[in-house]
Amino acid sequence: MLLYIANVLTADELDRLHSQLNSDDFIDGKATAGWHARLVKRNTQLRSDAPILPKVQSVIEQALKQNPLFQMAALPKTLSPILFSRYETGMSYGSHVDNAFMGDATRMRSDLSLTLFLSEPTAYAGGELVIESTQGEQSFKLDAGSMVLYPSSTLHRVEPVVEGVRMAAVAWVQSLVKEVTEREILFDLETARQAIFAKHGKTAEFDLLSKTYANLLRKWGDL
Numbered sequence: 001m002l003l004y005i006a007n008v009l010t011a012d013e014l015d016r017l018h019s020q021l022n023s024d025d026f027i028d029g030k031a032t033a034g035w036h037a038r039l040v041k042r043n044t045q046l047r048s049d050a051p052i053l054p055k056v057q058s059v060i061e062q063a064l065k066q067n068p069l070f071q072m073a074a075l076p077k078t079l080s081p082i083l084f085s086r087y088e089t090g091m092s093y094g095s096h097v098d099n100a101f102m103g104d105a106t107r108m109r110s111d112l113s114l115t116l117f118l119s120e121p122t123a124y125a126g127g128e129l130v131i132e133s134t135q136g137e138q139s140f141k142l143d144a145g146s147m148v149l150y151p152s153s154t155l156h157r158v159e160p161v162v163e164g165v166r167m168a169a170v171a172w173v174q175s176l177v178k179e180v181t182e183r184e185i186l187f188d189l190e191t192a193r194q195a196i197f198a199k200h201g202k203t204a205e206f207d208l209l210s211k212t213y214a215n216l217l218r219k220w221g222d223l
Contacts, residue, residue, distance in 0.1 A: 001073065001151070001180060001183065001184045001187065002131065002133070002138065002148070002149070002150045002151070003069070003073050003148070003149045003150075004140070004142070004146065004147075004148055005067065005069050005070055005073075005146065005147045005148075005149060006142075006143070006145075006146045007145055007146065008060075008063050008064070008067055008070070008116055008145055008146060008147045009059070009060070009063050009116070009118075009144075009145035010145070011145070013059055013063065013145070014118065014144050014145055016059065017056055017059060017118060018118070018167075020052045020055065020056055021046065021052070021056060021084060021167070022052070023044075023086065025046055025047055025050040025052065026044035026045060026046055026047065026084075026086050027044060027045060027047045028044060028045075029041050029042075029043040029044055029045040029085060029093075031045065032045060032083065033096075034096075034099050036096065037093075037096040039094075040092075040093060040094025040095065040096055040157075041093050041094070041096070042090075042091045042092055042093065043085050043086060043087045043091045043092075043093055043158070044085070044086045044087075044088070044091075045083055045084065045085050045086070046083070046084035046085075046086075053084075056082075056084065057081060057082040060082050060116060060169050060171075061079065061082065064076075064079065070114075070147075070149065072187060072190050072191075073149060073183070073187050074112050074149060074173045074175055074183075075175045075176040075177050075183060075186070075217075075221075076173045076174070076175060076176070077173075077174045077175060077176045077222075077223070078108045078173070078174040079171060079172075079173055080102050080103070080108060080110075080171050080172040080173070081171070082169050082170075082171045083169065083170050083171065084118075084167070084168075084169050085167070085168050085169075085170060086165060086166070086167055087124075087127055087158065087161045087165065087166040087167075087168075088161065088165055089161055089162065089163055089164070090160065090161065090162075091160070091161055092126075092127075092157070092158055092159060092160040092161065093157055093158040094157050095132070095155050095156070095157040096155065096156070096157065097152075097153065097154070097155055097156075098110050098113055098152040098172065100152075102172050108172070108174040109174045109178070110152040110172040110173075110174065111151070111152060111172075111173055111174055111175040111178060111180075112149055112150065112151060112152055112172065112173040112175060113149075113150055113151070113152045113154075113156075113170070113171075113172055113173075114147055114148065114149045114150075114170065114171050114172075114173065115129050115140070115147065115148050115168055115169075115170050116145075116146075116147040116168060116169040116170070116171075117141075117142045117143065117144055117145070117146055117147070117167075117168055118144055118145075118167035118168055118169060119144055119164075119165060119166050119167045119168070120143065120144045121141045121142070121143065123164050123165065123166075124161050124163060124164030124165055124166045125161070125162045125163040125164060126159050126160050126161045126162040126163070127141065127158060127159060127160070127161040127166035128140060128141045128158070128159045129141070129148060129156065129157075129158055130156060130157050130158075130159060131148070131150050131154050131155075131156045132154060132155040132156060133154060139159075149173075151180055152172060153180075176217075176221045176222060176223070177217070177220045177221055177222070178220075178222060179220065182216075182220045185216065186213065186216060186217060186220070189209060189212060189213045189216070190213060192209060193206060193209040193210060193213060196209065
């Protein structure tokens with residue numbers, strides 16, 4: 001399942017991030033790429049020892065915790081550390097698939113990838129996130145503060161930036177539910193359950209959906 005989520009960050013949060021992210025703290029992004037992805041990765045990334053990193057990571061971590069659509073779709077068990085990427089003119093990230101497992105001391109499985117756009121689409125030309133699937137390619141260039149959540153198993157790329165600067169935050173999620181089809185069933189059930197409650201309140205139908213959702217999560221979930 002591929003999901004677009006708007007307004008993950010507020011305008012104030014975006015302003016705070018931009019005021020704290022200094023281009024001098026960005027280094028070659030190849031440092032965090034797998035051996036094959038390094039061949040096509042041409043961007044810069046906020047260095048892991050930058051003093052500001054914990055503060056800017058916390059802004060996005062809190063926003064994701066408080067976003068009901070993200071929580072409902074991802075069912076996150078583990079969230080990787082947030083990475084901040086910067087693409088200047090001529091930079092791109094060629095077609096690649098994310099590593100199946102992330103981390104060194106603490107390992108996590110990458111079920112879902114997220115790209116949170118930090119630059120307005122008018123601030124740069126090019127730089128679209130392109131996700132490949134059996135239905136073809138889908139291209140994303142979203143408003144600042146909006147996010148794409150997509151399976152880590154997909155091939156994807158960032159098109160060359162031909163003008164301006166593209167800033168984004170990226171991270172990976174290990175879900176409580178490993179199988180994408182099972183997560184989608186649970187997402188649909190929860191969407192229907194919430195719609196029924198909003199329209200009719202706590203009814204017998206709502207209770208039955210709640211029972212089914214809880215039992216499927218119990219069956220498929222992995223703590």
